[in-house]
Amino acid sequence: MGKLLDSIDSPQDLKVLSLEELNQLADEIRQLLIRFCRRHGGHLGSNLATIEPIIALHYVFDMPHDHLIFDVSHQAYTHKILTGRRRAYTDPEHHEDLSGFTSPKESPYDDFMLGHTGTSIGLACGMAAQRDATGGKANIIAFIGDGSLSSGPAFEGLNWAAEQGGNLIIVVNDNEMSIAENHGGLYKSLAALRASGGRSSDNPFRALGLDYRYVEKGNRIEDLIEAFRQVKDTDHPVVVHIHTRKGLGLGQGSQRQIGPTSITQSDGQTSHMTPLPDLPAEGPVEANHWQDGLDSLGRLPNSRKTYGRMAMQALEARFPQEPGLVVISPATPLSNGIDPDFRQRAGNHYRDVGIAESHAIAYAAGIAKAGGTPVVATSATFFQRAYDQIEQEMALNGSAVTLLVFSTGVAKTDATHSGAADMVMMRGIPGLTCLAPTSGTEFLDMLAWATGPARQPVVIRVPGERTLATERAGKPIATSDPTTGGEPWDHYRILQEGKTVALLALGDALPLGRDLADSLERSTGLKPTLVDPHRYDSLDEQTLDTLTGSHSLVVTIEDGQLDGGWGQAVAAYYGPSQVHTLAFGAAKEFNDRVPKTTLLERYGMTVPAMTRAISDALTDEASWI
Amino acid sequence: MGKLLDSIDSPQDLKVLSLEELNQLADEIRQLLIRFCRRHGGHLGSNLATIEPIIALHYVFDMPHDHLIFDVSHQAYTHKILTGRRRAYTDPEHHEDLSGFTSPKESPYDDFMLGHTGTSIGLACGMAAQRDATGGKANIIAFIGDGSLSSGPAFEGLNWAAEQGGNLIIVVNDNEMSIAENHGGLYKSLAALRASGGRSSDNPFRALGLDYRYVEKGNRIEDLIEAFRQVKDTDHPVVVHIHTRKGLGLGQGSQRQIGPTSITQSDGQTSHMTPLPDLPAEGPVEANHWQDGLDSLGRLPNSRKTYGRMAMQALEARFPQEPGLVVISPATPLSNGIDPDFRQRAGNHYRDVGIAESHAIAYAAGIAKAGGTPVVATSATFFQRAYDQIEQEMALNGSAVTLLVFSTGVAKTDATHSGAADMVMMRGIPGLTCLAPTSGTEFLDMLAWATGPARQPVVIRVPGERTLATERAGKPIATSDPTTGGEPWDHYRILQEGKTVALLALGDALPLGRDLADSLERSTGLKPTLVDPHRYDSLDEQTLDTLTGSHSLVVTIEDGQLDGGWGQAVAAYYGPSQVHTLAFGAAKEFNDRVPKTTLLERYGMTVPAMTRAISDALTDEASWI
Structure with missing residues (x-):
């Protein structure tokens, strides 16, 4: 010192x-x-x-x-x-x-x-x-x-x-x-x-x-x-x-x-990169936006960068044939895998409008109206800066804009950068098709649909760390059926047929749902039904009705805020029926850099806690009969 | 022609x-x-x-x-x-x-x-x-x-x-x-x-x-x-x-x-009013913002103007003693009863920041931080333009800002100006106390609390036409108990004790709830419990638990979008229990100048339709036993 x-x-x-x-x-x-x-x-x-x-x-x-x-x-x-x-x-x-x-x-x-x-x-x-x-x-x-x-x-x-x-x-x-x-x-x-x-x-x-x-x-x-x-x-x-x-x-x-x-000092007004050869970073630090720490050395890319790069690669292949296919990023592209090399190659197929999220959405709506295919990519926390434009210019106008929502879910973040409430915000807006893919393949299928035949407002929640971990471990849960690649994902996918208890695990919560299913079967002998809803703006009432026959308890799990979320909509749907419900998700609260494990424990979103809660609910049910 | x-x-x-x-x-x-x-x-x-x-x-x-x-x-x-x-x-x-x-x-x-x-x-x-x-x-x-x-x-x-x-x-x-x-x-x-x-x-x-x-x-x-x-x-x-x-x-x-x-033509750059003596309007038309039609002649002021004026009057009385008490309106003040005369008298206690809602909230948060007491008043549809500032500068920072949300609920509006989704938006944000007064008196009590002892972020949904009609008819439903005027309204108010069915009717839906209660009693002989929740960001779990004992069906009624709303939260709360729920509210959809009666019929929010739905639910329940 x-x-x-x-x-x-x-x-x-x-x-x-x-x-x-x-x-x-x-x-x-x-x-x-x-x-x-x-x-x-x-x-x-x-x-x-x-x-x-x-x-x-x-x-x-x-x-x-x-x-x-x-x-x-x-x-x-x-x-x-x-x-x-x-x-x-x-x-x-x-x-x-x-x-x-x-x-x-x-x-x-x-x-x-x-x-x-x-x-x-x-x-x-x-x-x-x-x-x-x-x-x-x-x-x-x-x-x-x-x-x-x-x-x-x-x-x-x-x-x-x-x-x-x-x-x-x-x-x-x-x-x-x-x-x-x-x-x-x-x-x-x-x-x-x-x-x-x-x-x-x-x-x-x-x-x-x-x-x-x-x-x-x-x-x-x-x-x-x-x-x-x-x-x-x-x-x-x-x-x-x-x-x-x-x-x-x-x-x-x-x-x-x-x-x-x-x-x-680095020189030249045209250089937007400051090379930091002795510091760990993915190539040059992008305008010194963020310097990774030593502990990141050798770490694999996170889910944002992995799935973001995957998406950009898929879109880039179409650029020569589709002049109106445009990726719009209101600043901070690199965090979402929109690498400098891609941006360079993309030319006018990529636009960074600066930190101007409202403009990014209005701009995208204009492109869509004129027949183009805009994809707006940024963090969950920054999309809220364009709430009014998402509601008015995008949703109300039925604009064929696709939003890629990065950095979502229960995680250790600064309180200002939480990604826990994006689903609640997006699903509150009429006219948006909101998708939660549960694998890289499905993510790309959804992106292809949204930027292809859909021609309507679509929100895709980019898969998170749980999904990436299962894919890296060679244990992916569900991939899109290629024959359904063009569909709007309005039917839930039943991954495991069981009875009494149905687990509906949305998006990045699906790996947790699978572990919970295994745990329940081990601890109670009961094989629950496991469902991948992969859509959170509306309900697949047909599947929900089907479940009624052989299930007394429907459990929803979502990687985000419970209050105002999709799980509560499921609960309300079953409200007048005989089916009981149990909803797992994050509390409505601000958290400043609280570790993810602490949060999941607090929310009862660990496999043991959820297993217990479900067992208790079943016991209560039995006592009422 | x-x-x-x-x-x-x-x-x-x-x-x-x-x-x-x-x-x-x-x-x-x-x-x-x-x-x-x-x-x-x-x-x-x-x-x-x-x-x-x-x-x-x-x-x-x-x-x-x-x-x-x-x-x-x-x-x-x-x-x-x-x-x-x-x-x-x-x-x-x-x-x-x-x-x-x-x-x-x-x-x-x-x-x-x-x-x-x-x-x-x-x-x-x-x-x-x-x-x-x-x-x-x-x-x-x-x-x-x-x-x-x-x-x-x-x-x-x-x-x-x-x-x-x-x-x-x-x-x-x-x-x-x-x-x-x-x-x-x-x-x-x-x-x-x-x-x-x-x-x-x-x-x-x-x-x-x-x-x-x-x-x-x-x-x-x-x-x-x-x-x-x-x-x-x-x-x-x-x-x-x-x-x-x-x-x-x-x-x-x-x-x-x-x-x-x-x-x-009118002359003079300083004149912001163009008098229109031969046209019906409340005094001079405010910069010709809006010209009322002939059919408005002799009509009583609507709920926005009535309750807005009431609020301004209450605040104005405090101006001499409270230098930091400030009303902020991002344009269109007159529609909300913030009359030119009031603005004139208020001086620096009133600020029109222009059509800049994001700034209005950041500005208010700054005033609050420095010890002042800002009240931001505008329509539900315009608050969504400041979503990010409400979430970050106001809620996350715990800023003592009060929002008065005008023009809410199911109504005939342009699709761009709907007030149906404000509760869903506000209640999705952590850290906001969201109140729905059911009388003019309670509205003023809540305003006094929010701008007095509360020193926290508060959202007040200004009462609407149903409430005003009951008050004008001399049949107000509920007024604040003066002895509880200083309380944060975290307990529901039970207006009528009954059994089997509990009707929880939020804010401007309360008159509808009362009519429904009467209808149910007439048609089924059953006297339902009637509850005024008057708060929609959280649940009064104590009262909800109390209802469990003697009620098999809890019905929620809200004057706004059902999906993502308070009624679904009530349904999820009862999800694992024996209590069944039925939630009434608006569909998640855009409507362009559709008459209110058409909408209410479509949503099953008429007394006959609701009476039928409740009777059916009770019949279903009986069949399961």
Whole structure:
């Protein structure tokens, strides 16, 4: 550890440092972040760009009296290090202590738990409004950039800021790139502003009625301190546009003097990749979006990447014959197996619209209306940003758009990135066919149907880790019957005929259902019926009616939130009948990086707990007769 | 009818007209729209501003080979009149034939069914992309304005358009005002562009990389024709900013020469109200948002206005003592009883953020974090535009924001404005307390709690027409017990103790439940238990358990979508037990202006149908024993 960093327990400790010491501190933090991300993983590139800006902000302003709100909050590592949380970065034993995002549970210096894009300005406007209503004096600062600025909510916030007036400082961290790439005309204007030292005429901030300042050397602490001092206690909203370098301090390229400290940096505005040859990663880290930790070395690709690549491969084969077949990704493509090589080969068959999910769906609906075949791929948690467009432009208009929903189910995630409620959200919208494939083969069959004969809105929940594990173990449960490959999957598939108890295990819960079936047979001698519903927007009432004859208990298992979900619909269907039901799924709650095994135990979704629950239910039934 | 209009059966018929005839046509349409809206109601002001632009567009372009996409599509009446649908405007017998919005079901000239804001540019980008992928030549035109431009999706679309390139024409209809008022810095820039004849430097369109043209006389057909001819077949995206007059042809004010036809218009950029003394309306029509029809004369205010006014009155009384108590409305305040007088008196206690629902929620979360008490009021259908912010900034962050959800339930609405699925959406999100008051008194008690001691995220579904009717008839069902006014409504209220059958009737379905209880007692002699659950995010398991003893059938009734709703959660709760359930609610489907009685019959939600269904269920039960 560097000596200086050891002495920083709060931002107060910064304020007595000389410029030379501040620069030394930045250097220490830079080395620390590289070490930390190498081992633990993290948003390395973006955080390397924000070390000096965050030091300067804490030097000039008085947090937490003043308020610093990080958009998305993935680039706040230096903020955490400076606000009493450095041990989580310095001590490998404590690497898991902190969220990768800001969290009021961790620190009074964090106002919000954030992980989605574009709301920092709106939140800051709100805090400023309340300050003004109560005669307060605090500076309110929104820190936004790294691709966030082009999202709709960010624009709505910028537009409102000018109207509201009063103290509000919007730091636009312009690192020349988004998580993957920047997209849109806004970024051309930012480039022109950079090229002109902030003087070019087409200024998107002034065009929204905002005051504006430019800092060319956005990683030079003295320039930042000067700029922030000038806007401190401003009586009106002002944008401070700072030009930083993503991945600063890493990789090859030219040497450039950034402030008093000489550091190596990647060069060239056209390069969106920073090679990190000595760090584990799948080839170059994509614009330093995410640096995998050492523990990922040698690990097989996860289900997102595996099935995502499979899907892209299947679609790519059709590109030459289908000019309108287009994959749309609102940023973060690599996480879903949409590799740079594929994107390169795909040409106009691939579009990254940036972090603009609402636009991604409207855009796809337009393509579909004109006869094209759009596939929109992103994480479950990000589709919720386009709820209105999924409901209106896609579902209501019957647009032939296919959604591939990645990163779903009960898992250890940041609370902001949960994939537990996507089925509840999607199935609540009329007009969507929602499919949950239970094998890679079926996934591809469904994708072929959705992008082929269907010509209707389809949602496909990409299979998860359980399915991948069974396939890797050579024990796949069910594959699509090739003869039914063109069908809309409106009939459940009965995998095992039994009696008394029927297990309906949806999507990635099917392997769990199979294990449960085996366990029940072992422990009770009873062979249950096992059903793969593979569709969750509607019920196969015919099969449900058939089950009534020989089953007294129907058990549903889904890898997602129980309340509002498909299992409750099954229960309601059987409500007036003699069939009893038992529904397994996740509680309706927020969880922040809780291990998956802990969650499954909490929800009673382990084989022993489910076996017990079913046995108890059967005992109760017997007692009523 | 004017002679010219009689001869226009398609846009082809326009193309042979002289300029003088086009102006005459505009005049005929203007008179027709005033007559039509006076009788039938409609978006009068905005449509009066778009007559000449739409005539010029159809004159210059070749729809439907070229494509004209109206944002929100509320200002497309002239488009409908020119595309073979004029009879619905000329013949009172056919006034109800058409949607107030564009609809592909009505005409090949309409590409989309739209009613929400900001997606026209994204849709147009998609159609243009597919055209370019397949070697097409059509002009793709997005027509946006009247307050839509400041919504996030519109910005995302503008930002993408520049990147995409190729033919795309974005007509910005700048009528100087939004549905109620314009808000945000963008509108200052538009004003500066108007004042400078399109030459002011802070140009938000150029700042997003778009080509730009300005038409000062946006209601002068020859100027429009010239401008549109210049951009026809453009090879790159271009914004045509046209300056029009909302409500042109109505009301007092100066006479101004607009093209060859002299028409009266309201004057003054500061006036956001156009008085319409000879038209029925509640005082002046609010920026001509909506003109009530003659049939509304003498009608009592609906439930939205009644309960909305009640809420505003209750909050206003607290303003002097509570500087942080703020009502936020993302446009359309008047529809929810947030009257101009109230807004005037409220000062900074009222904020209209424009059509920017995502921002409204983020803004409210910021106010709450800083200690304020924000109340966000809008229609059910518009809250879905802020799904992500409700889930992340409000619920996950535990922000003390109160949502007042207006215009809910099974009703005759445009498909784009349904209020049937709000409960399903809200209850799917963890961390929200969702309340459904069953009287005005309880509504105010809940509002007082939510904006007082609660300090947590609360959603209140404003009571609807059934509740209002019972209160007006002097037969209110349930009022809050004053002694429990401070409670979180986590216990169901038992209104009538009975046996065998328990009726749980949620919110505005309670009057229906009471009628059903009476009917059941009359027809079967059985006195059912009647329960007011008044909360729909969670279950009162204690009361549900109590019912088990003396009831074999629990019936749920909710005024909204069944699938994913509260009734299914009740069914799942009873799933493993001996209690049977029967759930009544709306189907998961889209309905476009289907009468409420038709819907209720279709859903079996009439007293006779429900009585029959319950009797049948009891008979089935008896047969199993």
